[in-house]
Structures are given as C-alpha cells and as structure tokens.
Amino acid sequence: EEVEEGEGNTVYQNCFTINVGTPFYRNMPFIMPNLIPPKIPDGEKVDFDDIHRKRMEKDLMELQTLIVVHFESRKKEEDDxxxxxxxxxxxxxxxxxxxRIRSERDKERQKRLEDEKARKEEEEAKRRADEDAKKKKTLTSLHFGGYMQKLVSGWRVHSGRLKQFKLKIILEHNKNNHNHHVPYVSVSHREKxxxxxxxxxxxxxxxxxxQYQITSQKYEINVLRNRVSDHQKTSKRTKRGLRK
Known part of the structure; x- marks a missing residue:
C-alpha cells in the first residue's frame, strides 16, 4: 500500500486513484483492506516444533555458556x-x-646516647676530681716540703750547736785540769x-x-678533714637541688 498526499490531494490505494480533494471523499473514514496471508510453498512440510526445540537448545547452550563464563569470572574475581x-x-x-625493628633501633640508639652521655659525664667528673686531687697534692707537697725543709735546716743548726756545745764541754774540762796551752784530752774522755x-x-x-711521723699524721688528718668538708658541701648542694 502506498499513500501520498500532494498538491492534487491524490491517494494511491490498492492500485486505485482516488481524488480526496472533493468534500465527499474527505469526510469518509479510512477502510483497512483485507490482508492476504502468505502462501506456503509446495513441498515438504515445515516442522515448527523442531524449529522451536532447536531454538530452545540453542538458547540453553548460550545460557549454559553464560553461566560457565560467569562462574569462571566469579572464581577469578574471588581468587583475585x-x-x-x-x-x-x-x-x-x-x-x-x-x-618493631625501627622502635628497637630507636631504643638502642637512645640507650647508646644515654650511655655515652653518662660515660662522658663520669669521665669529666673523674678528670675534675683528678685535677683537684693533683692541685691539692701539689699545694700540700709545697707546704709540707717547705715545712720539712725548715725542719731539716733547724736540725742542721741544732747539730751545729751540739758540736759547739761538745767543744765547749771539752774546753771547760781542760780548763779545770789547768791545761790552757794544749787542749789535751785523755782517751777515756774521748770515748765518753x-x-x-x-x-x-x-x-x-x-x-x-x-716529728716526721707527727707531720705526716697531721697532713693525713688535714686531707681527710678537707674531703669530709667537700663531701658535706656537695651533699648540701644536692639536697638544695632536690628541694628546688
């Protein structure tokens, strides 16, 4: 069927030409023509059941294939x-x-730093103590050496006085014996x-x-007294620091 409208208002229907320009045909309803079913060619009969069965088998195979592909992809996704x-x-x-390793390394590094700091502080304190001890020893040795030098010089002077005293005794003894010219001394007097x-x-x-023993003891007493006083001062400072 083919219907066309143009300037002439011509409609082609069923190989008939109808002029719809007139009022009569313009108000008429459209009538559907009778459809002619297609002719089945002569020959073998068509088995629609077989066609439907094949179609169903094909759809089933496609469905099974889709199911297999879906489960394979699902398994792959689960594996992933x-x-x-x-x-x-x-x-x-x-x-x-x-x-954990980093924290252990940090702890070891912190411990090494603390140990190094404590070792340096201990070495510094020991060095200061050695320096103080050397200074005190030097000062004490200077004082003690001067004292000993005075003591030895006094002993030498005293020895010289003893010699003079001995000579004086001998001269007085010879004077009592009326021997003024020759200071003769007998053997017994010499031995005596x-x-x-x-x-x-x-x-x-x-x-x-x-005297040397007394001086050494005095020196030791002074050293011990100084140590006690230093210790007391240090303990007082520590207590003050803790109170603060």
Missing part, C-alpha cells in the same frame, strides 16, 4: 580477592615488623764524749722520726 587479602595481610605484617755524741745523735734521729 583472596590474593589481594593475602598481599594486604603480608604487607601489614611486614609493616608491623618494620615498625763519743758515746755521748752517738747517744745524742740517736736521740736526734728518733726526734726527727717522731
């Missing part, structure tokens, strides 16, 4: 998810291990004087030893 979870867990464990001289030397030696 499991693999991803394993990677995440592994990465998390590696991360925690790295953090020698014994007295040796005894006096022993006494002077013992005196010197005792």
């Amino acid at each position: 998810i499991i693999h991803l979870k394993d990677r995440i867990d592994k990465r998390r464990s590696e991360r925690s291990e790295q953090q 004087a020698k014994e007295l001289w040796e005894w006096m030397q022993e006494l002077e030696g013992e005196k010197f030893d005792l």
